[in-house]
Amino acid sequence: MQDDSSFTKKSFTIALAGNPNSGKTTTFNNLTGARQKVGNWPGVTVEKKEGRATFRGMEVTVVDLPGTYSLTAFSIEEVVARNYILDTRPDLVVDVIDASNLERSLYLATQLRELSVPVLFVLNMMDVAKSRGTVIDEKKLSELLAVPVVTTVGNRNQGTESLLSAIMEAAGRHETIPESRRVKYSRDLEASIQVIRDMLRRITSCSFPLGFRWTAIKLLENDTVVRERTAALLGPEAGPVMEETERQRARLAQLYDEEPEIVMTEERYGYIAGIVAEVVRSKSAARVDVSRKIDLVLTNRYLGFPIFLFFIWAMFQLTFTLGAYPQAAIEAGVSALSAFLSSALPSGFGTGLLVDGVISGVGSVLAFFPNILILFLCISLFEDTGYMARAAFLMDRIMHLMGLHGKSFIPLLMGFGCNVPAIMAARTLENEKDRILTILINPLMSCSARLPVYVLLAGAFFPRFAGDVIFSIYLLGIVLSFVMGRLFRKAILPGEAAPFVMELPPYRAPMARSLLIHMWDRSRMFLKKMGSVILVGSIVIWALSSFPRTQETLRAEALQARVREARIALANAPGSEAAREAFVKAAEAQRESEAKAKAESYLGRTGKAIAPAFAPIGLAWSEAVALVTGFVAKEVVVSTMAVLHAAGTEDENGLAEALSASGMTPLSALAMMVFVLLYVPCLATVATIRQETNSWKWAAFSICYSTALAWIAAFVVFQGGRLLGLG
């Protein structure tokens, strides 16, 4: 169709396919440099990367397909890759083949050849193959497969130039592999393929978008996606085709005493074995397998876990300890800016919006940014060196208890720091169900923003066992994550669990460029999406707490001006007892007025309206309000309670006393801690869930289930405690 125009075409689209760990990502980075865009494939949570390359004045758009071993309909990644090729018809599909693992890589390659698209093979990691004593005759390979073959060493950026030039040539020629050169199956299989193919041809007079032979093969393999698509394409005439397919499948099953799809897999491997025998010369030199040596230590029965824990500890230290310095600097900058603006601008509506809405909102996101950068650097390092697969190997037994994959461990662990990057880290899971489950469970890991709330409440009501109480809250989250994980796996993400079967790739030295691109892509996305969501959320909460403007609001603002004057007076006369007293009095009056104003605001009214729902778990309307504001960020719960109880935020004892005075008991404090642990994840987390699952449905589900769980758990704690006579 496009063949005539392709000579004059100025731009091409190519798709990059390949096994996981074949060096596909490195090849992609080499081709496109930093000119790439990361997003999601429509409708699924599979990551989509697109980049651009220019070569001799030609523009090439490179689409990175998900890494797969095959093109069946068993995994969402494979369906995504296949549908992209079939529906978008790229000018060329480039398959990155791991030369050191030729046989397995050729399995995907033979399937790509069966599709009616032009393909080009890249023999990557030729250096590794050579060091293992394997010599591959690439000319012979190209001849046998009727496909152009280019060799590269991706992690040293060797061969990229010749790859680009081969891509241009092949994309321009737009030649597909003739049917006669594709995989030949045994006679009985070919006969069945022939029958179905001829039937399809008879029915559809014009061309069939999926290719006759390929569709016939896939129907015989009982491929669900192709069955559906064929049925849709053929309409009422699909019936006889499906019946014939069933007949042929039954015939083949009887002949081979085996399902046809299994026979085909075996025959493809047979075809590959023939090719490998012709193109590979192994000089089985006594090779030193460095990777194996490393693994003797890193996945050792006794040393494996301690080393793993050390790496995780180091990652946390780097992220939250080293990251704390720039974080503190950013926070100081933001609060200095707020302080400056609130003293420079007249107090009132506009200043409130700017300082309490916009700046505090954006500032809270910015403060996370250094942590995010470091965290993603560590994760990229784990992934690029190949250690991530070992971590999964070590942890799988434990994670499997919650219905999860070994790789889920790192995202869950990171949740104790901050759920936002933790949920983004779930991208390392290849299987969609595993990823969604990991994301849903993640907020049960108590993030660091919840700690100030526990510290306040446990410190005020359980002064002697504060540490034990906080620890058991964390423990409760972990226990519930096991319970909910199993429940969700059974109830909402049913179906056959994805096989764990996973390659443990050789260890590789990471490339600085890859690491940086990886880190920057993720971090930039965080900044962009979270920034906007948090900004809107902060403004909404600010507006709810500032309107309607009553007499009390105006009074509080006027008192604010007086506090400022008193502070200046105190600063001018540091030793004066009278000035100090005047300042303290003014501040107290202002706090009381502000507490009244907030109680009259929409937020306060909301709190009073929803208070009946909180009564059974022992919480008053003021706590309800604090919990609502905690939706923006969990640590806000503390500052809201401080405002509503007219206690200064600088003095935690003041707030603790005010809470006791307001009628909160140790039991209701415990119920509140449980509630804070479990209820709605913060706005940034919800936005991340929405982004990473690519659906509002999962974000909404997360909000609902967590709130329901929080209420039930808090109810059990509060009412159970009362029954036991503790309240």
Added chain:
Amino acid sequence: MRLSDMREGQSGTIVKVAGSGAIRRRLLEMGFLKGKALTVEKYAPLRDPLEVVLAGCHVSLRVEEAKNITMDNVSPLLPSD
């Protein structure tokens, strides 16, 4: 003998890969084919999953999945351990 019954260091030949749909297909696609030789490299510290070397490639799978693979010509257990 099933693959899950093999111990570290033992090698053998695959006779049959059983199991349901996705798992069996995946195993075949990863190269667990009739007649191929493999060696059990090690078990994870908690005895699940296990790591095997198949055609020079290290692959890990759960014990549950390894139960589907029937082996033959299994080499004798190493004396030590």
